[in-house]
Amino acid sequence: MMKNKVGKQTLQFSSMPRIIGAHALVGEKEGKGPMAKWFDTILEEDTYGEKTWEKSESKMLKQSLLLALQQSGLEKDQIDIILSGDLINQIMSSSYMARDLAIPFLGVYGACSTMTESMTLGSIMIDGGYAANVLVGASSHYCTAERQFRLPLEHGNHRPPSAQWTATAAGGMVLSANNKGDKAVKQGKEVKELYISHATVGKIIDTGIKDANQMGAAMAPAAVDTIIRHLTDTGRTPDFYDIILTGDLGHIGKDIAIDLLSGAGLQVSNNYDDCGVLLFDKKQDTHSGGSGCGCSACIFSGYIYKEMRLGKIKNALLISTGALLSTISSQQGESIPGIAHAVAVTTEGVS
Amino acid sequence: MMKNKVGKQTLQFSSMPRIIGAHALVGEKEGKGPMAKWFDTILEEDTYGEKTWEKSESKMLKQSLLLALQQSGLEKDQIDIILSGDLINQIMSSSYMARDLAIPFLGVYGACSTMTESMTLGSIMIDGGYAANVLVGASSHYCTAERQFRLPLEHGNHRPPSAQWTATAAGGMVLSANNKGDKAVKQGKEVKELYISHATVGKIIDTGIKDANQMGAAMAPAAVDTIIRHLTDTGRTPDFYDIILTGDLGHIGKDIAIDLLSGAGLQVSNNYDDCGVLLFDKKQDTHSGGSGCGCSACIFSGYIYKEMRLGKIKNALLISTGALLSTISSQQGESIPGIAHAVAVTTEGVS
Known part of the structure; x- marks a missing residue:
């Protein structure tokens, strides 16, 4: 069933x-x-x-x-x-x-x-x-x-x-559903094909943070919950992935995520990064890094997609992270519900 | 595929x-x-x-x-x-x-x-x-x-x-996915089972209406487009359904929908109604009727679900209708995009 x-x-x-x-x-x-x-x-x-x-x-x-x-x-x-x-x-x-x-x-x-x-x-x-x-x-x-x-x-x-x-x-x-429409494949280019193998749908995790300027901290526990659930469900270890990429935890949220994963016995520092950290240079004065739906969207569609097409990344896990607050919920004193969904992409698929 | x-x-x-x-x-x-x-x-x-x-x-x-x-x-x-x-x-x-x-x-x-x-x-x-x-x-x-x-x-x-x-x-x-958890069935009650057989996903139709107090008129063309698409795709005629129910076109939108369907050669007046029309009595002073996500949700979950359980309705088509405007889009002079998705529910399913 x-x-x-x-x-x-x-x-x-x-x-x-x-x-x-x-x-x-x-x-x-x-x-x-x-x-x-x-x-x-x-x-x-x-x-x-x-x-x-x-x-x-x-x-x-x-x-x-x-x-x-x-x-x-x-x-x-x-x-x-x-x-x-x-x-x-x-x-x-x-x-x-x-x-x-x-x-x-x-x-x-x-x-x-x-x-x-x-x-x-x-x-x-x-x-x-x-x-x-x-x-x-x-x-x-x-x-x-x-x-x-x-x-x-x-x-x-x-x-x-x-x-x-x-x-x-x-x-x-x-x-x-297939590569019949894939122009690069049809043109005989030496490109890898990208397949989506799994998706892990997240639960909302709310640790009580109310400060809308602490989004990374509000979302990190949800990201970690989804990563752990994904690894448990698939029986994989973090080193299965060439890159594990959270959406927009930023510098503060990334550090929290590493700490929480480490506390759960998962070492990810070599192959883990965050789209919000990657997007801007410290000199660009964005403080804790990038955020927004477009952050993980452009890093994956730009960087990860191209590197996978070239065969430089074989297995990627993207975990976009959301802070489900609104201006009204903040004004009414509510804390920030965090959520994260993971998608596993591989170039090692069916031929 | x-x-x-x-x-x-x-x-x-x-x-x-x-x-x-x-x-x-x-x-x-x-x-x-x-x-x-x-x-x-x-x-x-x-x-x-x-x-x-x-x-x-x-x-x-x-x-x-x-x-x-x-x-x-x-x-x-x-x-x-x-x-x-x-x-x-x-x-x-x-x-x-x-x-x-x-x-x-x-x-x-x-x-x-x-x-x-x-x-x-x-x-x-x-x-x-x-x-x-x-x-x-x-x-x-x-x-x-x-x-x-x-x-x-x-x-x-x-x-x-x-x-x-x-x-x-x-x-x-x-x-x-099955009736294993269905309490009514397990208790041996004489109830019909409800099955979802089809869904028709709608396109946005925008006829240029800008008045947020004309939601029925803004959504009716989208509802009609989805109904016609559903009937064409499934090869059904309107009389296949005991009831065809739009979400919240209200009195004005319902009349427009009947006109548009009639213009397309589809007669639905006997088995067609609208949740926004059904929800309130004219005496309740709601003007053109009910609207909101809860309108079709409560009419279907309340009225249609129970009548189908009792065997009084065998085939229902629910077409919830949405007006995809926001306060900002209205302030910026945009017209109202309408959308409608249809779901076909039947009690004549697998045994």
Whole structure:
């Protein structure tokens, strides 16, 4: 009955859905950081020619999906469904993107865990035979997030050292049941194929943190819970993975995650990193690092996807992490629920 | 490869996931309306003992899920996953519900189409063998929605005749791969079993309406598009269904839907209704009828579920309808993207 579930929380995709295209699109600041060479598009200016930040973000998401599609070699009418989300109230960036693309759409919300939530649901749809090709995406924009969750930019407020910097970034990927549409494979390029083998759906962990400038600390326990659950369910050890990558714990959250994993007897320091730590250089003054749905979306769609295509990374575990707070929940004194979903990607799949 | 998809947008669930439990929980006003006898819980007062409306709504959603679970006969630790959403920014009602229940959670956002989005994804997970038991839910609350989308209640603003009334309501259901946990079946009660046979995932349709007090008109074209797509994909005619039920088009939207269907050569007047029309009596002064994620959630979990259990409805098509606007999108002059997802439920399933 449960032929595709292993252990308590992990789904197994026996047909190994492929990632046949990806596009990472980032803003100016992200394009000046240490990961710049991995990004497919770097904006010259973050308005992207639009009159509002929300329209800029929606355009970023749409372009990242369309360019991932173009890279894959598929046409728009071959896509069965779009799965996407973002941080903006009522996932406005995703809704207006999906309106423009006119493809069946299911919106998701998992705060900054959205990329792996989309990838999980997309993999289920392909592996289960409900879709042949799925577009998955996630986006965030520093200016939409600051206005919505914190203060208007014009206010010029000071940020505490524990604060993270919402990435202006979008990542889009094309998941497919086979490699028939994979342009790189068809052109006979020497590329590896990427397969999604497992997904671990997380539980909410809330350790009582109420400070919205301590997101890394609020999310780290959820990330660690999902990593431990994934390893237990699959019977794997951390060294199975060439890279284990959390979404946006930032510097503080990454240190907490390493401590918690170590306390659970898991040593991950050599092959563990965090997208929020990777995205910015310390000199860029983002304090504890990057965050936002776009953070893990652009690092995976840019850096990890390309390195796996080249055969330099064989097994990757991406754990996007979400802080499920809202301005209202903070005002009402609620603590921050953390969540994390993990997706295992491998180049060692079926031939 | 696409063994479980028929036509362009319709998923087919060959293992026929069951609905083995349901609970409809509504507020005071809804409990005084024409559908009162179908609701499992009617609140004595809409705060539900909480200090904020948001906490009231989250408690309503949690209770509807827990009581659906109790009715089904399953225990909490038998649930693989929760799929849920609501209208509140960052789906706060769902996040805090899922925190309290400590079950793996995927949040969804489809505005008032959330109930059928949750049911669709839950059916995929069960039918595909990724979960044995799934909790699906959706909620809305008049007071959280008014504060967020319109004006504070204390403002006492006038509502135009085309406005709809956000239902204070939550609906929860237990989807299951089999009837092993179905208490009613185990107790030998003479009940029919409910199976989800198909789901049609909708595209966004935006006809340019910008008036947030014209939600029915904004969503009707999307509902009609999904109904036509569902019938085309499955080769069914409208009379296959004992009832075709849109989510919350209200009086104005229902009339538009009938006109549009008629224009497409489909006569549905005898077996077609709308949850927003059913929920309130004209005397209750809700103008164009009910709306909100909870509207179709409580009508289906209350009325339709019970009538199907009793064998009085054999085939039902529920089309929850969503208006994917936000306060920001309205302020920025954007029109309202409409979406609708359909779920076909039958008692004529496998034995």
